Amino acid sequence: MSENCSCSFHDYYSDNIYTWCTNCGNYGIHAAVKRALVAECCEPKDTLLCFDIGCNGNGSDKIGGYRYHGLHGRVIPVAVGAAIANRRVKVLAFGGDGGTLGEGINHLIHAVRGNYNMTFILHNNLNYGLTQGQASPTTKLEMKMNSSPDGVSSTPLHPARMILSLNPTFVARTFSGDINHMTEVIRRGVRHQGFSFIEIYQNCPTYNKATPHQWYQDRIYDVSTLPDYNARDLNRAREVAEDLENKIAVGVLYENPDEPEFLKRVANRQNATTELVDEVKPGSIESILNRFNQ
Numbered sequence: 001m002s003e004n005c006s007c008s009f010h011d012y013y014s015d016n017i018y019t020w021c022t023n024c025g026n027y028g029i030h031a032a033v034k035r036a037l038v039a040e041c042c043e044p045k046d047t048l049l050c051f052d053i054g055c056n057g058n059g060s061d062k063i064g065g066y067r068y069h070g071l072h073g074r075v076i077p078v079a080v081g082a083a084i085a086n087r088r089v090k091v092l093a094f095g096g097d098g099g100t101l102g103e104g105i106n107h108l109i110h111a112v113r114g115n116y117n118m119t120f121i122l123h124n125n126l127n128y129g130l131t132q133g134q135a136s137p138t139t140k141l142e143m144k145m146n147s148s149p150d151g152v153s154s155t156p157l158h159p160a161r162m163i164l165s166l167n168p169t170f171v172a173r174t175f176s177g178d179i180n181h182m183t184e185v186i187r188r189g190v191r192h193q194g195f196s197f198i199e200i201y202q203n204c205p206t207y208n209k210a211t212p213h214q215w216y217q218d219r220i221y222d223v224s225t226l227p228d229y230n231a232r233d234l235n236r237a238r239e240v241a242e243d244l245e246n247k248i249a250v251g252v253l254y255e256n257p258d259e260p261e262f263l264k265r266v267a268n269r270q271n272a273t274t275e276l277v278d279e280v281k282p283g284s285i286e287s288i289l290n291r292f293n294q
């Protein structure tokens with residue numbers, strides 16, 4: 001990130017037409033992401049935005065800058081690779097609850113363990129949106145979905161509980177109906193040195209009628225309004241994160257700025273004066289090919 005930059009909202013403008021449903025939470029999320037990037041002076045030339053497959057990923061060509069649109073559930077390893085290769089680039093990745101907690105859940109777990117220096121934003125709309133309302137790992141028990149007309153029978157995953165059990169360094173939650181709140185939470189995630197996990201409760205007006213905008217609006221509160229809330233207290237974060245039905249905590253639940261990010265833990269990178277991407281050299285693969293040509 002360059003200092004004294006002149007980054008503006010227009011730098012992230014794309015004139016491609018949005019294809020999301022009317023009132024989809026993704027509109028607000030996109031606005032907040034752009035606002036956060038501009039406020040943190042993340043110029044498009046120094047920023048990589050990585051998108052998973054799904055409704056969330058269909059935003060990949062509706063925003064300017066460097067972007068990657070990957071395979072379903074596989075956005076995290078690509079983003080991790082980019083973050084490790086070049087620390088001059090700020091890396092953000094986006095995924096839905098289906099791809100991230102279904103197909104790609106292993107990647108999420110290991111990214112938290114690795115504490116790679118990037119931000120991951122989970123668009124949690126409680127269903128597989130793009131393929132039209134199948135149950136995802138966060139769909140509530142007994143909810144009737146297109147793929148489970150008699151109601152979901154598997155226990156839903158609790159994303160924050162899972163992440164907080166992995167000794168993460170940054171965990172936050174926010175809500176797609178509050179652009180100011182999302183912007184501030186994303187800004188904090190972007191500033192964090194290490195893996196920042198941000199879960200956004202995203203309303204899905206087409207396939208999730210059970211928890212619409214108003215449902216969240218009536219239940220969420222920011223943890224900063226709790227007396228003496230200390231975001232460095234992991235056990236307290238685990239406590240407040242639990243309730244997903246009545247009073248739902250949002251904001252920065254947990255942050256540990258003291259734990260070094262991945263490359264600061266790797267012994268052979270300690271004296272490096274270059275980034276890994278600077279060290280890539282052309283090489284010959286002739287001897288390898290010869291082994292197969294015999």
Ligand SMILES: Cc1ncc(C[n+]2csc(CCOP(=O)(O)OP(=O)(O)O)c2C)c(N)n1
Nearest residue numbers: 054055056072096097098099127128129130
């Ligand atoms: C490995 C794989 N499994 C399934 C699909 C089909 N598929 C494409 S988008 C999608 C739904 C995405 O749901 P989610 O990840 O929750 O994102 P959302 O659309 O809700 O934003 C599915 C199942 C795929 N493309 N690749």
